[in-house]
Amino acid sequence: MLAAIVGWQRAVLPGIQTNQQLPDSSQLATAQSQTTPTGSAAELGDSDQDSSDQDSSDQLPQLRVPVVVHLVKDSGPVSSRRTLEDVERVIAEAQRIWRPANVILEPTFTRSQLSAAQIDSVHRGAFQVLYGHPECCRQGAHLFFVNVIAGPDGRPRANGLALPPSLAVVADHTTVNDYRTAAHELGHLLGLEHDVESPRRLMFMGENGEQITAEEMLKVRQRKFYATPES
Numbered sequence: 001m002l003a004a005i006v007g008w009q010r011a012v013l014p015g016i017q018t019n020q021q022l023p024d025s026s027q028l029a030t031a032q033s034q035t036t037p038t039g040s041a042a043e044l045g046d047s048d049q050d051s052s053d054q055d056s057s058d059q060l061p062q063l064r065v066p067v068v069v070h071l072v073k074d075s076g077p078v079s080s081r082r083t084l085e086d087v088e089r090v091i092a093e094a095q096r097i098w099r100p101a102n103v104i105l106e107p108t109f110t111r112s113q114l115s116a117a118q119i120d121s122v123h124r125g126a127f128q129v130l131y132g133h134p135e136c137c138r139q140g141a142h143l144f145f146v147n148v149i150a151g152p153d154g155r156p157r158a159n160g161l162a163l164p165p166s167l168a169v170v171a172d173h174t175t176v177n178d179y180r181t182a183a184h185e186l187g188h189l190l191g192l193e194h195d196v197e198s199p200r201r202l203m204f205m206g207e208n209g210e211q212i213t214a215e216e217m218l219k220v221r222q223r224k225f226y227a228t229p230e231s
Helices: 025-035 046-059 084-101 116-123 127-132 178-189 214-220
Strands: 063-072 103-112 141-146 160-163 167-171
Touching (some): 084 141, 116 127
Parallel strands (some): 063 103, 141 167
Antiparallel strands (some): 160 167
16 A cells, blocks of 8 residues: 555645634634633633633634655665554544644645665654755645654654654654644644643643644744745
8 A cells, every 4th residue: 555655746735825814812812702701711720721722713714734744664774664544544633633723734645765864864863854855845844754763872762853844753653642743743843832831732742632722823823834944
């Protein structure tokens, strides 16, 4: 089945697009007040506050994000053991997480082989070298699936890794849900930082949270993708 994706015609990826004017923070706050029960956030509890954040996505324009999904094969020890069907599942579940924020992922799947130099660098944890891959990173987000995300000592050190503006990596074996890892790393490429307030949130580290705050929904709509890392 993997051979079926070799030589696929690559889709022409548009830039991120919205289909209406983006509301400002005061408009979003008004939308939240209409969906949030009377009482302070502290009185309501974190779960109620997060719920109102999700409801406010109805006030936001749809955001379409092109994502090139690289299934790394024929690349020695960094080759992913995943199948095409597996990465399709991961992206579909990542889409489920982002849909409440009215963010639509537009994936293109490709089988990618690394050069000998890239294999050596990736094996040592120097993932920035993937920006030199011929299919990365002209437009949109680029998500590479590899065997292991290792440090200089070769030992596994992370479930996923984001190298903004356009590059993220997901390991074959993750300590949290793999699709949550993909959604989390895409969040970084959309301009989000780690959340330290609630393990129920997508951007919290090392947990399976999936919630996206109202502030994060606004922030991702300011993100632009570039062809090379910003200096």
